Amino acid sequence: MTASLAAPARATLPSRLSWTAFTLQEVVRGWRLPYAPAARIDALQARRVRAIVAHAYATVPFYRDAMNERGLVPGDIRSAADLSLLPLVTGAALAADPWRFRSTAVAHEPLLELTTSGTTGHAKRIWWDRAAVFRARAAGVHQRRIISEILGRSRGSRVLLVVRRGGTGDDVRAFHDAHSLLADPSASGIAAISPEDAFEHNRSIVNHLRPDVLMGFGSYVGALYRWAQRSGRAIHVPKLVWHGGEQLPDVDAELLAQRFGIAVRSSYQACEALRIAVECPPGGGLHVYADQVVVRIADDAGRTVAPGQRGQVVLSCLTNRATVLLNYAIGDVASMASEPCACGRTLPRLERLEGRADDLVRLPDGEVAHDSVLLSRLYAVPGVVRLQLVQETLDRFTIRVAHTAELDEATLRERLTSALRDALGGRDVRIDVAIADRLAPDASGKFRTVVSRVRDGATTVDSATR
Numbered sequence: 001m002t003a004s005l006a007a008p009a010r011a012t013l014p015s016r017l018s019w020t021a022f023t024l025q026e027v028v029r030g031w032r033l034p035y036a037p038a039a040r041i042d043a044l045q046a047r048r049v050r051a052i053v054a055h056a057y058a059t060v061p062f063y064r065d066a067m068n069e070r071g072l073v074p075g076d077i078r079s080a081a082d083l084s085l086l087p088l089v090t091g092a093a094l095a096a097d098p099w100r101f102r103s104t105a106v107a108h109e110p111l112l113e114l115t116t117s118g119t120t121g122h123a124k125r126i127w128w129d130r131a132a133v134f135r136a137r138a139a140g141v142h143q144r145r146i147i148s149e150i151l152g153r154s155r156g157s158r159v160l161l162v163v164r165r166g167g168t169g170d171d172v173r174a175f176h177d178a179h180s181l182l183a184d185p186s187a188s189g190i191a192a193i194s195p196e197d198a199f200e201h202n203r204s205i206v207n208h209l210r211p212d213v214l215m216g217f218g219s220y221v222g223a224l225y226r227w228a229q230r231s232g233r234a235i236h237v238p239k240l241v242w243h244g245g246e247q248l249p250d251v252d253a254e255l256l257a258q259r260f261g262i263a264v265r266s267s268y269q270a271c272e273a274l275r276i277a278v279e280c281p282p283g284g285g286l287h288v289y290a291d292q293v294v295v296r297i298a299d300d301a302g303r304t305v306a307p308g309q310r311g312q313v314v315l316s317c318l319t320n321r322a323t324v325l326l327n328y329a330i331g332d333v334a335s336m337a338s339e340p341c342a343c344g345r346t347l348p349r350l351e352r353l354e355g356r357a358d359d360l361v362r363l364p365d366g367e368v369a370h371d372s373v374l375l376s377r378l379y380a381v382p383g384v385v386r387l388q389l390v391q392e393t394l395d396r397f398t399i400r401v402a403h404t405a406e407l408d409e410a411t412l413r414e415r416l417t418s419a420l421r422d423a424l425g426g427r428d429v430r431i432d433v434a435i436a437d438r439l440a441p442d443a444s445g446k447f448r449t450v451v452s453r454v455r456d457g458a459t460t461v462d463s464a465t466r
Helices: 015-028 036-060 061-069 080-085 091-096 130-153 168-179 197-207 218-231 250-259 371-378 410-423
Strands: 112-115 125-128 159-162 192-193 213-216 240-244 265-272 273-279 286-288 293-298 311-317 327-337 351-356 384-393 396-403 430-435 449-453
Touching: 015 130, 015 168, 015 197, 036 061, 036 080, 036 159, 036 311, 080 293, 080 311, 091 293, 091 327, 112 168, 125 130, 130 240, 130 265, 130 273, 168 396, 192 197, 197 218, 197 286, 213 218, 213 384, 218 240, 250 265, 273 293, 286 396, 293 327, 311 371, 371 410, 371 449, 384 410, 410 430
Parallel strands: 159 192, 159 213, 213 240, 240 265, 384 449, 396 430
Antiparallel strands: 112 125, 265 273, 273 286, 286 351, 293 311, 311 327, 327 351, 384 396
């Protein structure tokens, strides 16, 4: 995910006081929610479903037209289950016309604008209103409680973020600072390392700060610790790696847990829904933030499948009144758990989440490049609609791209080549650009935006992209 460039203007002091009070009130209201009876959770969801559907029908062009075409009125959608009556929305539809999903009621409000980095194949533009942003911030207390349970203490823990500079986290924190007086617990005194920097540089920071928690891009953390192990370099071992925004490959999770003895847990979020689910201390599933979103698992036709059955993740955000997304196929695969969780939390639980697992790019000098760094540069080229980056060998890349003809093909090739070479630190690599009318998913139905055919310095054949 990428952040917008302009810093938000600071609100007036009375406004910041108001949103501070709002956030604290939301923390108090939601404190016991993870352990509430299922009937209470369902009732809360139903109230928020009715409110967001009424808002969408009145102010969001896409949903007003879609409901009219289907002969629906807001009163027909009374509960979470009824959201399946709405059309299944794809990331391609949102990317093609984000304004169709934006409410006309927020035209004069300060909004948080986020742009996805295109890891699902389409870069998308999403706006968030202040109430939704601060409800998501308040819900973050549940993740901090879980981290405290795992570490065995609630104060004094050292956290090191693993994030791309200028990414979504920076944008969200800037918005918090502009509209609230609360110190952001994810920014106060917390350092960060970036996948853009060399392994040795980041290893020195980890060893100097000796964090209890490494939080952020799990695939990069796995690559860093694998590099340290194989090169014989000593590296500090935290108690917990907390990853989100991407799937941590099983081989890296096993390395961190078994070789280094690190607890590995995750959260599930996206630009389209700031809070989706969070893993509990015992592990084995992610509890859905049922006050923030409705999550269902559907088959290819959009029909809800039974608990335990694998299908596409379809979410409806219940809080955001700026960009409204209901019955939205986010591009991940999972199943819903059918049994209660051992931790005692009663929130719905996702299991076997198969989120995006795009490959890290391996470089000739042993470093890696993270997809968030590469894609943010490539999608900044004008006219790019969808692309796939394939690493054929250590020093040869293919960029497959569909575009809008905003640039002529020769200029498009030149700009993409320059952007990728810059993202790779100016390394001497061969870059081919293949222009296509459209880029289709692979045989599994998923679209992998970054594909590396290089493993441990050797070239392999990836059957998904042959």
